Amino acid sequence: MELQAQEGRLIAAAGLGRVLVATAVPVERDAVAAGLGALHPGPDDTVLGAAGRAHPPPSSRLRSSRGRPHRPSGTTAHGRTEVIAVGVGPALAAASTASALTAAALRGEPYRLVVSAGIGGGFQPGAPVGSLVVADGIVAADLGAETEDGFVPVTELGFGTVRHQPPADLVRRAADAAGARTGAVLTVSTVTGTAARAAALRERHPTALAEAMEGFGVAEAAAAQGVPVLEIRAISNPVGPRDRAAWRIPEALAALTEGFGKLTPVLESWNRHDS
Numbered sequence: 001m002e003l004q005a006q007e008g009r010l011i012a013a014a015g016l017g018r019v020l021v022a023t024a025v026p027v028e029r030d031a032v033a034a035g036l037g038a039l040h041p042g043p044d045d046t047v048l049g050a051a052g053r054a055h056p057p058p059s060s061r062l063r064s065s066r067g068r069p070h071r072p073s074g075t076t077a078h079g080r081t082e083v084i085a086v087g088v089g090p091a092l093a094a095a096s097t098a099s100a101l102t103a104a105a106l107r108g109e110p111y112r113l114v115v116s117a118g119i120g121g122g123f124q125p126g127a128p129v130g131s132l133v134v135a136d137g138i139v140a141a142d143l144g145a146e147t148e149d150g151f152v153p154v155t156e157l158g159f160g161t162v163r164h165q166p167p168a169d170l171v172r173r174a175a176d177a178a179g180a181r182t183g184a185v186l187t188v189s190t191v192t193g194t195a196a197r198a199a200a201l202r203e204r205h206p207t208a209l210a211e212a213m214e215g216f217g218v219a220e221a222a223a224a225q226g227v228p229v230l231e232i233r234a235i236s237n238p239v240g241p242r243d244r245a246a247w248r249i250p251e252a253l254a255a256l257t258e259g260f261g262k263l264t265p266v267l268e269s270w271n272r273h274d275s
């Protein structure tokens, strides 16, 4: 086992390790996998567990009955990239991503990059429906306290962090490859449903282009294991007054597929020591 782990560390150090893409739900996972499949057709395009699970098994089941660490159900593998659905919301996304990273490290096949991906709301006019956004900052936008004077982030209360920074060179290369815009992507536990909240978020985060519900959780799990993180969102709806009928989910999923077809060579060839 130690030899396997050592080999894994050497592979990761050489920039040859694997990439983990974490989506919230199976339809997003499948949209990403379709983009990867176009790139890596053939026998590598494997479903490694029972498809359709919204999240990996709990960490108590990181090992299979034969004692070997296993991949989460529903993981799909294409070349050196694997895609899993980690569940909706930052807490489940963090827990599921942490389990997947730990299981991979125990197998001696650590991931060297984690990507949070899926659909998201776009702040207008910067991120129109159907466009792609690559996060240059992954920000926990509602982690803090409401006070008489407004929202106070948890960092100002003396705790934790509210922002993760993807590697700048990777952000630029990924955005160039996919034709994406770059800006902050906010992670929220409550989908914005009013113009007032959209305006408040914009005021607190002037560079924000998108909001979604998992990026910060995925980033916390990656940071805990020293793995770089990226977030990519395909815009399905404007951030603002709630109008579920106006969500263009199929268009956003198609943009996700097309985007991953173009940017995966960048993800797979990027080496953190290049920057």
Ligand SMILES: O=C(O)c1cccc(C(=O)CC[C@H]2O[C@@H](n3cnc4c(=O)[nH]cnc43)[C@H](O)[C@@H]2O)c1
Pocket (backbone or CB within 6 Å): 024, 025, 087, 088, 089, 118, 119, 120, 121, 122, 188, 190, 191, 192, 211, 212, 213, 214, 236, 237, 238, 239, 244
């Ligand atoms: O319609 C609803 O009330 C509703 C409430 C919670 C979640 C949903 C989803 O369909 C979320 C799926 C997934 O999509 C991301 N997403 C998409 N648009 C937004 C948005 O405007 N704000 C935040 N998240 C968004 C999110 O990452 C979810 O995982 C529907």
